[in-house]
Amino acid sequence: EAGVTQSPTHLIKTRGQQVTLRCSPISGHTSVYWYQQALGLGLQFLLWYDEGEERNRGNFPPRFSGRQFPNYSSELNVNALELEDSALYLCASSLGLMGANEQFFGPGTRLTVL
Amino acid sequence: SQKIEQNSEALNIQEGKTATLTCNYTNYSPAYLQWYRQDPGRGPVFLLLIRENEKEKRKERLKVTFDTTLKQSLFHITASQPADSATYLCALDTYGGATNKLIFGTGTLLAVQP
Numbered sequence: 001e002a003g004v005t006q007s008p009t010h011l012i013k014t015r016g017q018q019v020t021l022r023c024s025p026i027s028g029h030t031s032v033y034w035y036q037q038a039l040g041l042g043l044q045f046l047l048w049y050d051e052g053e054e055r056n057r058g059n060f061p062p063r064f065s066g067r068q069f070p071n072y073s074s075e076l077n078v079n080a081l082e083l084e085d086s087a088l089y090l091c092a093s094s095l096g097l098m099g100a101n102e103q104f105f106g107p108g109t110r111l112t113v114l
Numbered sequence: 115s116q117k118i119e120q121n122s123e124a125l126n127i128q129e130g131k132t133a134t135l136t137c138n139y140t141n142y143s144p145a146y147l148q149w150y151r152q153d154p155g156r157g158p159v160f161l162l163l164i165r166e167n168e169k170e171k172r173k174e175r176l177k178v179t180f181d182t183t184l185k186q187s188l189f190h191i192t193a194s195q196p197a198d199s200a201t202y203l204c205a206l207d208t209y210g211g212a213t214n215k216l217i218f219g220t221g222t223l224l225a226v227q228p
Contacts, residue, residue: 004157033216042220043158043203056215090157100146100207103216105157 002027004106006091012112013081021076021109025093031055032074033094033103034066038087046089049074078111086113116141118219120204126225127194135189135222137204142217144206147180147187152201152221161202162189194226 005024013019025032034046045058049068057064063079072093078085088110092103119138127133137147145166150158164171164180164187171178177190191198201221208215 035218043205043218045215045217048215058215088155092157100163102148102160102163103158105159108155108157110155 004091004093004104006089006106006109008109009107010110010112012114014114015081015083017081018077018079019081019111021078021089021091021111022073023076023091023093023106024073025091026104029093029095029104030072031094031096032068032072033092034074034076035090035092036060036087037090037108038084043090047076081113083113086111116208116217118142118204118206118217120202120219121222122220124223124225126227129195129226129228131194133191133194133198133224133226135202135204135224137187137189137219139185139206142185142206142208143182144208146207147178148205148216149176149178149187149189150203150205150218152203154201158203191224194224196226196228199224199226 007022031050033048035043037043047066048056052068066076068074088108090105090108092105094101094103117140148163149161152158162178164178166182175192179188201223203218203221205216205218
């Protein structure tokens with residue numbers, strides 16, 4: 001069974017640019033979660049999508065947005081990139097409510113903002 | 115304010131010994147607590163989940179305890195091996211039904227010396 005996949009693996013952007021990250025969940029999982037992991041910091045919850053709807057978001061500005069497609073894959077968009085957006089962006093999927101079920105993480109996308 | 119704390123300093127132990135990692139939290143009342151392993155540059159991998167009404171959970175060489183009175187979880191690795199060296203993250207759910215989310219600690223780096 002294929003795990004969670006993310007693309008691209010690495011990205012280098014400059015301040016002010018926009019970026020789109022992609023995630024495909026495990027087959028059968030309808031929930032997708034996005035996290036940001038900056039150097040030295042823990043995983044920060046960004047967004048939760050389920051059945052095509054945004055269910056919850058963390059304490060991030062509106063320039064962080066995303067969507068979930070009918071096939072449950074998801075995109076994370078970050079506009080007006082800032083230096084502090086440099087981080088590992090992780091996508092995860094699960095079978096049900098995230099607390100009660102393990103999350104399966106993808107390998108992440110390493111974003112560097114110059 | 116709500117906080118999850120894990121040992122910020124690395125834990126160094128000798129191969130064969132038991133590693134004990136601590137996760138303390140304040141101002142949360144989680145129904146579930148999870149532990150993950152993360153290797154450098156990779157996504158976390160789920161290890162164990164324990165419910166608020168469970169005191170202890172075991173899986174092979176791993177053991178987790180959950181004390182809701184002390185607001186603490188302990189994660190033990192018995193007969194540790196160099197391959198156990200990684201960062202270990204605890205995560206707990208924030209109760210809220212459809213809007214709940216998983217909050218991660220910053221992790222503890224475990225180094226097992228041969």
